[in-house]
Amino acid sequence: MSLLVFGHKSPDTDSVCSAISLAYLKNKLGMEAKAYALEEPRKEAQFVLNYFNVAKPEILKAGELKGKDVVLVDHNEIAQTADEIGEANLVEIIDHHKIGGLSTDLPISLRIMPVGCTCTIVYSLFKENNVEIPYEIAGLLISAILSDTLIFKSPTTTKLDKEAVYALAKIAKVDYEKYGMEMFKAGTSLEGFSIDEIVNMDFKEFDMSGNRVGIGQVMTLDIDAVLSKKDEFLAYINGTEFDMLVLAITDIINEGSYLIYKGEDKIISDAFSVGACQGVFAQGIVSRKKQLVPKLTDAVKNI
Amino acid sequence: MSLLVFGHKSPDTDSVCSAISLAYLKNKLGMEAKAYALEEPRKEAQFVLNYFNVAKPEILKAGELKGKDVVLVDHNEIAQTADEIGEANLVEIIDHHKIGGLSTDLPISLRIMPVGCTCTIVYSLFKENNVEIPYEIAGLLISAILSDTLIFKSPTTTKLDKEAVYALAKIAKVDYEKYGMEMFKAGTSLEGFSIDEIVNMDFKEFDMSGNRVGIGQVMTLDIDAVLSKKDEFLAYINGTEFDMLVLAITDIINEGSYLIYKGEDKIISDAFSVGACQGVFAQGIVSRKKQLVPKLTDAVKNI
Numbered sequence: 100m101s102l103l104v105f106g107h108k109s110p111d112t113d114s115v116c117s118a119i120s121l122a123y124l125k126n127k128l129g130m131e132a133k134a135y136a137l138e139e140p141r142k143e144a145q146f147v148l149n150y151f152n153v154a155k156p157e158i159l160k161a162g163e164l165k166g167k168d169v170v171l172v173d174h175n176e177i178a179q180t181a182d183e184i185g186e187a188n189l190v191e192i193i194d195h196h197k198i199g200g201l202s203t204d205l206p207i208s209l210r211i212m213p214v215g216c217t218c219t220i221v222y223s224l225f226k227e228n229n230v231e232i233p234y235e236i237a238g239l240l241i242s243a244i245l246s247d248t249l250i251f252k253s254p255t256t257t258k259l260d261k262e263a264v265y266a267l268a269k270i271a272k273v274d275y276e277k278y279g280m281e282m283f284k285a286g287t288s289l290e291g292f293s294i295d296e297i298v299n300m301d302f303k304e305f306d307m308s309g310n311r312v313g314i315g316q317v318m319t320l321d322i323d324a325v326l327s328k329k330d331e332f333l334a335y336i337n338g339t340e341f342d343m344l345v346l347a348i349t350d351i352i353n354e355g356s357y358l359i360y361k362g363e364d365k366i367i368s369d370a371f372s373v374g375a376c377q378g379v380f381a382q383g384i385v386s387r388k389k390q391l392v393p394k395l396t397d398a399v400k401n402i
Numbered sequence: 403m404s405l406l407v408f409g410h411k412s413p414d415t416d417s418v419c420s421a422i423s424l425a426y427l428k429n430k431l432g433m434e435a436k437a438y439a440l441e442e443p444r445k446e447a448q449f450v451l452n453y454f455n456v457a458k459p460e461i462l463k464a465g466e467l468k469g470k471d472v473v474l475v476d477h478n479e480i481a482q483t484a485d486e487i488g489e490a491n492l493v494e495i496i497d498h499h500k501i502g503g504l505s506t507d508l509p510i511s512l513r514i515m516p517v518g519c520t521c522t523i524v525y526s527l528f529k530e531n532n533v534e535i536p537y538e539i540a541g542l543l544i545s546a547i548l549s550d551t552l553i554f555k556s557p558t559t560t561k562l563d564k565e566a567v568y569a570l571a572k573i574a575k576v577d578y579e580k581y582g583m584e585m586f587k588a589g590t591s592l593e594g595f596s597i598d599e600i601v602n603m604d605f606k607e608f609d610m611s612g613n614r615v616g617i618g619q620v621m622t623l624d625i626d627a628v629l630s631k632k633d634e635f636l637a638y639i640n641g642t643e644f645d646m647l648v649l650a651i652t653d654i655i656n657e658g659s660y661l662i663y664k665g666e667d668k669i670i671s672d673a674f675s676v677g678a679c680q681g682v683f684a685q686g687i688v689s690r691k692k693q694l695v696p697k698l699t700d701a702v703k704n705i
Binding site: 196197198199200201203204205207210212 | 498499500501502503504505506507508509510511512513514515516530
């Protein structure tokens with residue numbers, strides 16, 4: 100029986116690439132298998148598919164799972180998988196996440212490893228089964244590993260992830276650092292979004308010592324595109340009714356955030372120990388919840 | 403840090419042999435690892451250890467798990483593992499059972515395959531890691547696979563189990579069918595038990611159409627030892643106050659049960675379609691719950 104292979108909802112690069120690569124491997128091992136996506140893949144995954152000229156996986160349709168043999172990649176929790184998973188016959192899971200209360204009626208195949216990326220496990224499976232990795236599959240695998248490990252900057256990165264990247268870079272013919280940055284830039288590009296949309300993309304409001312404070316955060320490597328429009332952002336931000344508004348443009352690779360804000364320079368410089376000026380880079384500041392909010396709250400209180 | 407490797411409570415051959423073999427493999431791969439047992443291994447496992455001259459694993463002591471890195475083999479459910487598992491740091495599971503509600507805080511290594519025996523997976527791990535399997539480890543691995551698959555008679559047997567046995571038989575220098583039978587006989591030997599103990603080893607009482615019916619069942623391949631004492635069993639059984647008493651001596655390899663009984667021959671012959679006589683072999687009758695009880699209930703009703 101044919102296997103349906105798919106990753107989690109809101110498919111990222113790993114979910115898309117591990118599904119396609121594993122289906123390819125299963126085919127080579129004599130099984131019928133086809134990769135699907137639960138939803139439209141994210142922008143970065145689309146860049147990767149284009150770059151290596153691989154067709155986008157079909158989106159799984161309602162009713163299509165009924166009675167089918169299913170392989171899950173890059174997730175193992177029911178909340179993250181297809182709504183109709185209960186109608187299907189789960190036969191295998193390949194993943195790198197913690198186990199979230201999984202239960203099965205029968206024994207299934209489970210391959211979970213504490214590595215940075217599911218595609219690192221898929222790479223191991225190619226090796227274990229002595230199946231040659233073609234150019235485009237190597238491209239998908241290396242892309243996912245670079246994405247999940249933030250080009251090895253993530254603390255989840257393991258020796259196995261690195262070894263896989265070094266080997267795959269040769270087959271996919273890429274300089275992995277250069278290619279990784281290109282992929283991140285494309286994936287986090289803000290092209291086509293208006294000033295309004297970018298500020299409000301992920302926006303939250305807080306009360307700090309009686310002041311209305313808004314904090315927007317956007318993750319991108321396409322920093323230049325934002326900073327080149329700094330005056331337009333400032334005009335928009337200053338036009339809002341907030342007492343203070345901080346837009347954090349977070350650079351996940353350089354691990355910090357550019358801050359564009361409406362408010363007193365002294366609060367910003369106190370909060371983040373930076374010489375405050377518009378478009379300042381706050382090194383190490385990447386989390387709104389754990390850093391931006393508590394530091395700003397303190398600084399506002401002490402002004 | 404050193405790894406503690408152990409199987410489930412009431413350790414059977416697979417739990418003991420997979421723990422020892424996996425610890426050996428981890429050592430060869432440069433990790434510190436030691437096999438333990440949660441309780442005294444069952445009789446069959448003890449036979450296997452003696453046969454291949456391998457030391458019995460240490461029994462895990464209370465308090466010994468605290469803060470230790472742990473690898474579980476042959477089980478994944480909390481109810482089947484060490485009572486103090488919550489004090490330890492679970493890093494890996496290798497198993498062939500269904501998943502029973504497993505949850506972890508962090509990603510761990512999980513290798514579960516729908517094969518007949520954990521030792522088949524351990525055998526695959528030796529192969530994947532190109533580690534040579536020495537004589538005594540081959541002996542432990544093949545014993546567990548033969549035990550769990552009932553020498554391939556169990557429907558859980560897979561191609562991988564068989565391939566492992568064929569390869570391991572050469573290293574362990576055994577005729578796998580002959581050795582398997584010898585192991586089963588030793589493991590199910592009733593030597594040292596009295597007539598009374600054997601009849602009551604696993605005994606249940608039922609009401610069938612107003613009759614008090616007792617059914618004892620004992621799994622053994624040491625059939626001859628029982629049948630040679632048929633008259634003593636009959637004397638004991640006939641001396642009980644039951645209206646009917648059936649002792650089923652179940653032969654798991656030949657998939658049937660020898661029946662020694664107090665009661666009307668006609669009921670036995672009706673129930674199991676056999677020419678009733680003492681010590682009759684009822685082919686295909688192996689389950690008290692699903693076969694002995696309903697068939698006898700019907701036959702008693704229709705007498």
